[in-house]
Amino acid sequence: MTATATSRLSGRPDSPADLRTFLHGLPGVDKVGIEARAAALGTRSVKTSSKAQAIDLAIRMVDLTTLEGADTPGKVRALSAKALRPDPADPTCPPVAAVCVYPAMVPTAAAVLAGSGVHLASVATAFPSGQAPLDVKLADTRDAVAGGADEIDMVISRGAFLAGDYAKVFDEIVAVKEAAGPAHLKVILETGELGTYDNVRRASWLAMLAGADFIKTSTGKVPVAATLPVTLLMLEAVRDFRDRYGRQVGVKPAGGIRTTKDAIKYLVMINETVGDDWLHPDWFRFGASSLLNDLLMQRTKLTTGHYAGPDYFTLD
Amino acid sequence: MPKSSTPSRLAVRKTYKLYVGGKFPRSESGRTYLVDGDNVALASRKDARDAVVAARAAQPKWAGATAYNRGQVLYRIAEMIEARRAEFKALGVSGAEVDATVDRWVWYAGWSDKIAQVAGNANPVAGPFFNISAPEPTGVVGVVAPPSLLGLVSVIAPAVVTGNTVVVVASNPQAAITLAEVLATSDVPGGVVNILTGSGAEIAPWLASHDDVNALDLSGIEDAGLATDLERAAAGTLKRVLRPVSGVDYTEDPGTGAMTALLEIKTVWHPKGF
Numbered sequence: 001m002t003a004t005a006t007s008r009l010s011g012r013p014d015s016p017a018d019l020r021t022f023l024h025g026l027p028g029v030d031k032v033g034i035e036a037r038a039a040a041l042g043t044r045s046v047k048t049s050s051k052a053q054a055i056d057l058a059i060r061m062v063d064l065t066t067l068e069g070a071d072t073p074g075k076v077r078a079l080s081a082k083a084l085r086p087d088p089a090d091p092t093c094p095p096v097a098a099v100c101v102y103p104a105m106v107p108t109a110a111a112v113l114a115g116s117g118v119h120l121a122s123v124a125t126a127f128p129s130g131q132a133p134l135d136v137k138l139a140d141t142r143d144a145v146a147g148g149a150d151e152i153d154m155v156i157s158r159g160a161f162l163a164g165d166y167a168k169v170f171d172e173i174v175a176v177k178e179a180a181g182p183a184h185l186k187v188i189l190e191t192g193e194l195g196t197y198d199n200v201r202r203a204s205w206l207a208m209l210a211g212a213d214f215i216k217t218s219t220g221k222v223p224v225a226a227t228l229p230v231t232l233l234m235l236e237a238v239r240d241f242r243d244r245y246g247r248q249v250g251v252k253p254a255g256g257i258r259t260t261k262d263a264i265k266y267l268v269m270i271n272e273t274v275g276d277d278w279l280h281p282d283w284f285r286f287g288a289s290s291l292l293n294d295l296l297m298q299r300t301k302l303t304t305g306h307y308a309g310p311d312y313f314t315l316d
Numbered sequence: 317m318p319k320s321s322t323p324s325r326l327a328v329r330k331t332y333k334l335y336v337g338g339k340f341p342r343s344e345s346g347r348t349y350l351v352d353g354d355n356v357a358l359a360s361r362k363d364a365r366d367a368v369v370a371a372r373a374a375q376p377k378w379a380g381a382t383a384y385n386r387g388q389v390l391y392r393i394a395e396m397i398e399a400r401r402a403e404f405k406a407l408g409v410s411g412a413e414v415d416a417t418v419d420r421w422v423w424y425a426g427w428s429d430k431i432a433q434v435a436g437n438a439n440p441v442a443g444p445f446f447n448i449s450a451p452e453p454t455g456v457v458g459v460v461a462p463p464s465l466l467g468l469v470s471v472i473a474p475a476v477v478t479g480n481t482v483v484v485v486a487s488n489p490q491a492a493i494t495l496a497e498v499l500a501t502s503d504v505p506g507g508v509v510n511i512l513t514g515s516g517a518e519i520a521p522w523l524a525s526h527d528d529v530n531a532l533d534l535s536g537i538e539d540a541g542l543a544t545d546l547e548r549a550a551a552g553t554l555k556r557v558l559r560p561v562s563g564v565d566y567t568e569d570p571g572t573g574a575m576t577a578l579l580e581i582k583t584v585w586h587p588k589g590f
Contacts, residue, residue, distance in 0.1 A: 306522070306525035306526060306527070306552075307525070307526040307527060308527045309526065309527030309529075309553075310528065311527065312527055
């Protein structure tokens with residue numbers, strides 16, 4: 001980043017022009033380089049006891065998610081029960097990090113999860129498009145927190161961001177953060193709609209400057225969801241942000257991570273780039289639903305010595 | 317001017333690879349072995365795992381295809397074997413055996429829309445109900461195949477004709493992979509038949525204990541002790557196990573036993589209105 005932008009921006013931006021200057025002063029992303037680096041890190045092989053530890057860590061990092069129009073209270077209760085005891089046959093299997101649902105389902109999930117230590121995340125702010133007036137988004141957020149959610153997954157207004165109206169996006173995040181109160185705020189960038197890596201870097205810094213506790217790749221509702229290069233870019237952003245402002249921000253890739261192999265690639269990438277400060281469920285999460293079943297099958301393979309099949313796990 | 321001589325042509329030699337999910341990958345392990353001077357991929361347990369994933373993914377759609385359609389696809393396989401007759405003969409398969417192999421596919425192709433009439437039934441019951449038993453495919457079948465081409469076909473065809481998908485461990489790799497090339501060009505959906513070349517003793521235990529394999533055909537296992545161990549491992553997930561008595565003559569009329577062993581009977585009760 002350029003020296004002028006750095007010196008002019010200390011803490012919060014003073015004006016929309018300042019913010020714009022700062023975000024456009026961020027260095028451009030080497031597309032070929034970051035993709036090659038992510039691909040190279042994806043070739044590491046993790047075996048035996050290291051693999052067992054990686055699987056347990058990945059399970060503890062899962063935000064078990066159901067975001068469907070067809071969600072029923074029964075399905076949310078079943079999912080919450082699974083979050084507490086992912087493998088009912090094995091008490092040594094750890095619980096997941098959180099359950100992630102729509103605001104209308106928050107009270108249902110809260111009743112199951114109360115006092116368990118498993119967090120309850122709710123998407124809010126007119127998920128997944130974010131195309132709603134600000135007061136609707138804030139009411140959405142307050143309802144979710146009042147219902148018992150202690151983590152809020154908000155979406156940014158990609159329309160405003162792509163139109164260059166960074167100040168509007170910034171102010172919205174600040175307002176939602178205030179409405180969320182004590183709840184952790186995860187900001188969904190929807191990287192699949194941002195178009196370029198440069199935009200992902202700018203959106204990451206924008207969200208962190210506005211007060212995000214987590215930056216999250218995707219809603220899972222558009223064709224391009226979490227990828228390794230995008231997550232690597234966001235990890236570099238949270239590392240640089242902590243170096244600069246002393247505040248640590250978490251990262252959550254979501255959508256399209258379905259296998260244990262994929263999950264372990266992400267863990268290797270964290271370890272090799274930002275270090276093990278982020279190798280903890282407080283600072284890294286997987287937004288996923290079917291990933292948990294594959295993690296459980298691989299875990300069963302390691303404990304029993306033979307290949308597991310989906311017939312022996314709940315379908316969700 | 318110097319007289320230029322035509323350089324002798326470099327031979328293009330074939331590596332026989334695995335057949336998994338409709339593709340021809342090398343072994344995940346990178347291993348190969350020599351069979352009669354040919355390089356052949358030596359499958360590992362992870363290749364078996366990948367093959368089971370491919371077979372499972374293909375199974376619902378294959379079972380959901382109409383019996384008429386499955387019969388057409390099997391008949392097409394017979395046509396394509398006929399077209400590769402010279403290739404099989406070059407591998408040492410006799411003309412009579414190729415004939416028998418083609419006839420065996422056609423024979424099984426015909427069963428696709430007839431097996432339900434033979435294995436199913438409309439049952440008389442003491443009440444105002446239609447009571448119907450219908451055969452359904454067991455699912456994914458692990459097969460250790462006998463070495464001959466006719467034997468190989470005689471274990472694959474009865475499993476797939478009814479809607480099962482198979483993971484086959486073949487001990488006669490060149491003929492088996494040539495058959496895979498036939499399958500790949502015969503409208504058989506990828507994943508319905510998966511062929512691994514290598515050692516049955518190495519791979520079969522992983523198929524026997526695999527939670528996502530529903531049945532096991534041990535036709536190609538000669539070692540009685542190994543077969544017993546495999547049966548024991550298969551019992552852990554209540555698999556159906558076929559363990560034919562040794563010395564099967566595959567040229568004889570196979571009967572329907574090989575098909576019905578890999579079927580589950582579903583019985584439904586339907587009230588009669590009036």
